[in-house]
Amino acid sequence: MKFAHTYHQLLNEEFPSTWIDSAISYKRLKKCIKRIQRELASIGLDVVKLRLLLNSQPSASDAVENSAESAAQPGIWKYTLDGCDSDSPDSGVEPKKFVPRLLFAVDEVTGEPLDARLDPVTKRQLHKLALAQSLTSVQLFADERPDDPSDLRRNSSSSSSQSSISPDSRVNSMASAFSEGHTYRMVSIPITSDSEFFRTLQHQLTNIAALQKSEKGRLTSAITDLGAVIEKVAKPTWHGRSTHDLRRWRKIFQLYLDSRIFVSTGEKDHGAHNYEQAQKSWGRFLEQLRKSNLEKDFAVRESHKALERFLEINFELLRSLRFQDLNGLAMAKILKKFSKRTALSPRPVPLLPLSLTSPLLTHSLSRSIVFVLSTSLLSLIPQLDDHLCPICAGIAYLPIRLPCTHVFCIRCVVMLQRRNERNCPLCRKPVVMKTSPENLDWDHAAWLRKWFRKEAMQKHRENERASAAETMTPVYSDGCSVM
Incomplete structure (x- = not known):
């Protein structure tokens, strides 16, 4: 055909x-x-x-x-x-x-x-x-x-x-x-x-660019409106006792990020995906979402409608990516046919009007919308991976901010001082022994209790058990200044 x-x-x-x-x-x-x-x-x-x-x-x-x-x-x-x-x-x-x-x-x-x-x-x-x-x-x-x-x-x-x-x-x-x-x-x-030929192609690419610009504005507005709803249904109180769907939305967004639907940072498929790649990743995400039964466990009614809108936005983004790929392929084929049938290839070959390299075909709309999704929507639900201690790989609670600005949990900093290790594990600056209880970031600790209440309480209990064990068999060095 x-x-x-x-x-x-x-x-x-x-x-x-x-x-x-x-x-x-x-x-x-x-x-x-x-x-x-x-x-x-x-x-x-x-x-x-x-x-x-x-x-x-x-x-x-x-x-x-x-x-x-x-x-x-x-x-x-x-x-x-x-x-x-x-x-x-x-x-x-x-x-x-x-x-x-x-x-x-x-x-x-x-x-x-x-x-x-x-x-x-x-x-x-x-x-x-x-x-x-x-x-x-x-x-x-x-x-x-x-x-x-x-x-x-x-x-x-x-x-x-x-x-x-x-x-x-x-x-x-x-x-x-x-x-x-x-x-x-x-x-x-x-x-x-x-x-x-070239005037027609230029005119059509200009129309496509205008259409994509309009779609970008519409989807960005939809994402902003959806973000306000998700923030309402997922945001906990300071005591974590209100009815919310924070954990469910966090799991949904984690599945979404792991699926790497439109953009990937992996070695094999690094960069923006084409329609076929995005379609396959989208199918895997929907399958994982179905198996998780997260939608059935929503505690807030508005979460159901918010999830439907979230899926609709991604479907519209997939459709736009499909349109982009089809037109990009059509342009490549018609220019190749023009050169083959007439031999009139501009010299040098890269000498083409900027309108023939329209933002539609050189810059993926999906990347622009994914950026909006990441900054305006996904960032509303903090992910645990962004707040882990680099040493123990657990939540950084209570957080100690060293003079070099790197953050670790209090337990790990204490252990560094007891081993008389003076250098920061990340930047190697000699700031560990200069750290004291004044370096505790209490505001960040309260924020972690709010958004990661279960993980913070678990880390707190682990620290207490470790302190109790050390009290029974104390083995201290002279260098500890935090405890």
Whole structure:
């Protein structure tokens, strides 16, 4: 099944009409490519010949030695995109118009194309273009008719003298034009369909960027509203006695973070995920969520609706990622087809308008929304992994903040001092023996009791048992200053 049919079928099945109207019109761009081929064929330039002319770059000395058989001279043929410094669609400024141009070199005096491989019909057509663009007034062929009658009278003698030149000497003259320092001019071949191709693609990418910007704003607003609800149903009181779903939401968010749905920090799949990767990770998350029965255990009614909205937002983000991947693939394929069918690849290849590297296709919307999720939503429910003591890997309760600002639980700092270890385990600064009860972070301790009440109480009991055991068999060094 051809890509064009599959692409438009997927668009119609999975996305609303407003999204489809903004998507890349693959079929329309293919029609532009066919018209470009017909325009080039009308002047005797098929894709094989044009690719040879544009890609062959022999040196000037080689061209002189092999004048009759040589390919295009250096710089004789060139395909450019004027106006490539377009503004980004996200800047709010209308993108600058750009015009693709196929250029060829002609002798500045005679207007004759400086390419030995062109057949007579193509040379005749190209020379007419030079006359039409007023780059020369010399007639090389009997059937050429300049627009200005005075030009015809003025150049009649030049025309007759040119007609007396033999074909072989004319070829040698063209081949050695650059090496002998002859001046030349670049003539533009007016191809209207390639301008339409790039204008259409630019317009569609601008629409997609606007759509993605709108979706980002909508999803960000939805995440902010959802965050207010989750904060209400999950936030505990200072004594931890109110009815809330803190533990359930913490477990949900932990499952979500471990699933690495849209962005991963792992070695194998580091970076933003494409749709297929995200879809698989999303399926695993839903399966784990179903097995955990967390939704059935909610203590607050609003938590059920909040979870449904959380899942909806992620589904919408998946759909947006799917749309992004489809359009990115469509753009890559249509540009490849453009180059293959017409040979008109801009030189150098990276020379493309900024609007053809739209934020849609270079910066993942999913990464932007995941960042909003992490900062505005997931951060509402603190995770235990962010508050562990680096030494014992348990919750850092009661927390001691060393002069170097690193935080450890009080028990571990006491043990460091009793072993007369002076350096911080993380930064190796000699600050351990300078630590005293004044370094206890009581505010942070109260915060840990609020958000991790069970873990804090368990750590407190462990510390008491350890202190009781040491009281029965005291083995102290002289260096301890905390206890």
